[in-house]
Amino acid sequence: xxxxxxxxxxxxLWLLMSGHYNFLIVCLGIISCVFCVYVAKRGxxxxxxxxxxxxxxxxxxxxxxxxxxxxxxxxxTAKVIINGQVEPETFTVKTSQITDVAKVxxxxxxxxxxxxxxxxxxxxxxxxxxLNSDFGKDVRTNEMDKKVTWLEGKK
Amino acid sequence: MVLILDIFTSICFFIGSLxxxxxxCGLIKLPDVFSRIHAAGMIDTGGxxxxxxxxxxxxxxxxxxxxLVLIGVFIFFTSPVTSHVTANLAREKxxxxxxxxxxxxx
Numbered sequence: 385x386x387x388x389x390x391x392x393x394x395x396x397l398w399l400l401m402s403g404h405y406n407f408l409i410v411c412l413g414i415i416s417c418v419f420c421v422y423v424a425k426r427g428x429x430x431x432x433x434x435x436x437x438x439x440x441x442x443x444x445x446x447x448x449x450x451x452x453x454x455x456x457x458x459x460x461t462a463k464v465i466i467n468g469q470v471e472p473e474t475f476t477v478k479t480s481q482i483t484d485v486a487k488v489x490x491x492x493x494x495x496x497x498x499x500x501x502x503x504x505x506x507x508x509x510x511x512x513x514x515l516n517s518d519f520g521k522d523v524r525t526n527e528m529d530k531k532v533t534w535l536e537g538k539k
Numbered sequence: 540m541v542l543i544l545d546i547f548t549s550i551c552f553f554i555g556s557l558x559x560x561x562x563x564c565g566l567i568k569l570p571d572v573f574s575r576i577h578a579a580g581m582i583d584t585g586g587x588x589x590x591x592x593x594x595x596x597x598x599x600x601x602x603x604x605x606x607l608v609l610i611g612v613f614i615f616f617t618s619p620v621t622s623h624v625t626a627n628l629a630r631e632k633x634x635x636x637x638x639x640x641x642x643x644x645x
Contacts, residue, residue, distance in 0.1 A: 400605045458558060458585040461577060465565035472574050472638030476645060495619035498581040501573060503626040503636075504645045511645045513573045513626065513636050520641070 386430045389437060391421045436485045439535060446535045453497050453528070457519065461498040464516055472513065473520050479508050480529055486536040493528055544596050551593030558585035572629045573636045576622050583618035587611060 394417045399405075402413065424430050432438070464470060481487050491502040491510055499519035504511040514520035558581055565578030591611040598604045 400602065400609070403602050454584050454588075458581055461565075461581050462558065462561045465561055465568065465578060465581075468568070470569060470574060472570070472636055473641060474636050474638070474644050475641035476643070491623065492619040495580065495622050496584060496615070498577050498584060501576050501580070501626050502623055503573065503630045506645050509645065511630075515574060515577045
């Protein structure tokens with residue numbers, strides 16, 4: 385079932401990237417996609433970690449929220465760089481997600497918003513470096529943590 | 540219609556270049572490795588997002604739009620990984636960040 389989903393994702397990507405729709409070329413595309421799925425299945429890569437389909441139903445909503453956050457923190461980072469009010473701080477936060485993919489998604493979301501970077505991960509604890517105490521407060525309110533747990537949808 | 544799109548494209552390019560210039564200034568100005576990663580992250584997200592948005596406005600609906608969006612998606616997924624690798628390597632080499640530490644750090 386999951387290999388079928390992977391095949392459709394790969395093949396739609398192939399169709400969008402190629403732009404040539406001859407019979408021969410599309411056949412070659414199908415063959416290469418099937419080969420990729422076969423290799424991934426043989427390497428046991430198709431599981432919840434390799435293909436996190438449980439993200440998909442709530443993904444769009446989360447991405448819109450994340451883009452909004454990125455825009456906001458871009459503005460504040462620009463302000464901090466221009467003003468030069470840099471007071472870096474380092475702290476740890478706990479994650480409340482169950483799966484490893486969701487934890488990585490949370491760490492990546494923290495890194496993606498400028499002003500905060502995840503420097504280390506150990507089991508359920510992230511070490512975060514923030515450019516300013518405002519950015520630090522934003523992370524410590526755990527708003528993003530709740531959002532990612534909601535995105536994971538296992539609770 | 541074309542004029543309006545051109546104006547929006549110019550605005551997007553302007554904001555994008557502005558955020559890249561500010562990010563580049565930050566790369567030079569900020570005190571240590573960890574703070575400089577924030578400036579690089581600003582270039583990665585703000586700069587590329589606005590440039591790709593501007594280019595998408597110019598191409599309209601075609602396969603090129605899809606390719607541009609895919610470039611954006613791949614940068615979106617890979618840039619936090621490179622940032623994290625840089626920060627993590629610095630921490631593994633026992634470089635401690637400047638500034639205050641709240642609580643016990645790993």
